[in-house]
Amino acid sequence: MLISVFSFAKAGQPDSIFTRGNQFYANKEYNNAILCYEAVLKSGMESHELYYNLANAYFKTGENTKAILFYEKSLRLKPGSEDALYNLSIANSRITDKIESIPELFFITWFKNARNIFALNTWSVLSLSLFVSLLSLVLLFLLTPSHFLRRISLPLTFVNTLLFVVALIFTFSSYLSRTDQSNAIITVPSVIVKSSPDQSATDLFVIHEGTKVKIRETFDDWCEIQISDGNRGWLLKDSFDII
C-alpha cells in the first residue's frame, strides 16, 4: 500500500494526489491520507486546504502537535479561516500547557480582524485595482472637457486615494504576517526554558508539546522565545518547528 501511494505520488499531479488523500481520509485510512498530502507538499505546492486536511489527518492519528503546526500553517495562508480556527481550538484543548495570554490592545485586534477579512492575494488584487481606478479618475479629471464630470471626479479621486492607501496598508501587513518566521510550535514532549543560551544556565520554566511560542532572537543554536503570557527564555532550535 505504501509503495503504491508513493509511486502514485510520483506519477500523479498534485491535484489528483490531493483528491486521493481525501478519499483515504474519508475511508479513515488516515496514515495513507497523510502520505498523500505530504507527497503534494514535497512536490513544492501548497494551499491552505492542503495544510488544513493534513492537520485533520494528523489529528485523527493522534499526532496533536503536528495537527496544531499544520492548522497554524493553514491559517498563515488563509488567516481567519473559521474551520481551521475551530479545529485548532479543539487541538489546543488537548495540549498540556494552559497559559494565560496577555490580552491584545483592542485596536490591534480590530486591525487584524479587518485585515483577516481577505487573504493576501485578494488584498493584492484589490489594491492594484484601486490603483488603476485612481489613475483613471485622475485622467478623467485632467482630460474631460465636461464641467460636470470634472466636478464629480475630484471627490471621487480623494475617496479612491483613501481606499487605495488602506488597501495597500492591509496588503503590506498581510504580506508581513505571511512571511513572518517568528512563530513556532514546540515539538518535543517537554523542554526546559533557560535564562541564557547555555545548557548550564538557570532553568526558568518548563513548556510542553504543542505550545505556540514567538521567536525573538537567535544566537548560534539557541533562540530566545516568548510564550503568550509574556515570559521569555532561551531554547535550543531543535525543540520547535517554525510555522
Next chain:
Amino acid sequence: MKHIALYMVLLWISFTASAQDVSFTASAPSSVLTGQQFRLVYTVNAQGSGFKAPDLSDFNILAGPSTSSSSNISFINGQMSQSFSYSYTYILQAKSEGSYTIQPASITVDGKKITSNPLTINVGKGQQQAQQQQQQAQQSSGSDDDLLVRIILSKEKVYQGEQLVATIKIYTRVNLVGFEEFKFPTYKGFWAEEVEIPNQIQLQQENFNGKVYNAGVLKKTLLFPQKSGEITIEPFEMKLMVQERVQQSSRNFWDSFFNTYQTVSKRLVSPPVKVTVLPLPSAPDGFNGAVGNFTLSGTATPLQLKSNESLSIIYKLSGTGNLRLAEFPKPKFPPQFEAYDPKVTDQVKVSANGISGSRISEQLLIPRSAGKFTITSPDFVFFNPTSRKYETIHIEPFEINVEKGNGDSSVAFVSGFNKEDLTLLGSDIRFIKTQSPEMTPVGWSLFKSPLYAGSYILAFLAFVTVVISRRNYIRRNADMMMVRNRRAGKEAARRLSQARKLMQKQLNDSFYEEVLKALWGYYADKLKIPVSQLNREIIVSKLKDQNIDENMLTDINQVIDECELSRYAPAGSYASPPELYQKAVNVINESEKKIK
C-alpha cells in the same frame, strides 16, 4: 494330628522369633534448633524392666520419661498373636548449638540387657518459635515424598483472556486424618472463578513420578489471565494431620500387622507453576476483551410504538469464554430517546470446561418524540483462541417507527413549550476541504511576484503615456490653428480674386459660391474653429469674444445672408455681384484689422 504338630511348630517359631528379635530403638529428629522442643522416644517391643536413660545433661528435660504401652492381639486363622510396644518418651529442649550424641539407653528384657542405638542430634541456631515450627514443617514435608500437593494447569500457554483450569490436587501414600488450614493462591493477574466440586474429597489411585498415590482434587478454579507475559502462580499451602507410622528399626513379622501410628501435623507447599500468557494480536476496532467462542443476537421490541411508550433492546450473548467480562455492544441512541441503564442477567454455568451459558442485557428506552429512527449496534468483536483469530458479529440495525402519542402524552408536552435546546452531542474536528484547491508553489504570493509590481508600473506608465500624448495632440492642434490664422487673410484674398474672375465671366452661381467659401473659410481660420463645427452661431459668439462691435457683426451677417440668398434666388433681386464683392472685401478687410 500331623497338622496340629505343624501349627505347634509354627507357633513356636514365631514365639522364639519374637523372643529373640527384641528391638529397642531410640528416635529423635536428627537436627533441631535451640529452644525448640522435641521428642526423644525409646521404644521396645517386649515387656522390659530397668530402663536406664543415658546422660541427657546437654538438653533441658521438660517432661518425661513418660511411659506408654500398647499391646496388639490378633487372631489369624484362629491363631492368636500378640505384640507389645512400650515407649519411654522424653520431651527435650536443646540448650545450645552444636552436635550432640545421645548415648544408648539400656533395658532388661527377659533377664537380658539390651541397648538402644545411639543418636546424633545437630542443634542449629533458632530464633523464634514460629519460625522453628515452620522449618520443622518444611523439613517434614521436604523429606517426605509420600505426601505432596500440586497445582495442575490445563494449559501452560494461553492467550490473554483465554480460560485455563487450575486444579489443586493432593497426592498421598499415607493416611490422612484431617485438614487443618488452607492457604489458596490468590491468582494475581487472573480473574478467577471457582468451579464447584463435591464437598467430599474423593481419592483415586493415580500414578505420579513412578509411584502410585491416592490423589484427590481439593479445588478447581477457572482462570482468565488479565495481562500478558509470564505469570507465576503463588504456591498453595496447607496444613494437615497425617497418621505416620512410628519409626521402628525392626523388621518384625508382627510389626507389619501391628503397626504403631502417631498423628503428625504437616505443612505442604506446592511447587510454583508458571503460565505463559500470549498477548492478543493487534485488536480491531470494537474489541472489548471478549475471548472465547460466542454468538450474539440482538432484538428490539416493539419496533412500532408511540412516543413516550417504552421499548427494550435485548442482547443475548451465549457461548463459552470469559462471558462475565464480555461487554455488550453499546449502541448510540438518538438524543430523542431516553435510555435507562441496561439490566444484565447471567445464566452461566461454571464447569471444568469453562464458563458457558448466556448473558442477557435488556435496556429500556423511551422515545420522547415521533419519527423514524435507526439504532445501529456496534459490531461485537471477540477473539477465538481456537482459531486464533478475531471474529466479528454484526447485528442488523433496528428500524424503529415512533408515532405521535395520543392525547394524554401531548399534555406532558404542550406545543410551544416543546422547544429543545440544541445539545452538543460531542466535539470533533470539522471535516476536510474536499473541493479542488488552488495550489501555489510553496512561499509564492502574488504580492511578491514580479508580475504584481510590473502591473503597478504598467498602469502608471499607461497613465503617463495617455497624459503626454493628449498634451501633444492639444499642442499640435493649436499650432495648426495658428498657421491657419496667419494665412486666413491671404487665403481670403486668393478666393476673392478667383471670385472676381468668375464675376467678369458672368458665372454668377460660381461667383456666389466662391465668395461664401472665402467668407466661411476666413472666419474658420481666423477664429480657430474646426471646419466640422463651423456654423454662424459659433462665428458670432467667437466674434463677440473678440470685442467686435454690433455694426460690423450686422455687416458680416448681411454679406453672408445676401450671398446665400442671391445664390438660390432669381438674379437681380438683391445686390449685384460687384456690390457684393465690394462688401465682402470690405468686411474681410475690417475683420483683418480687428481680429487678432
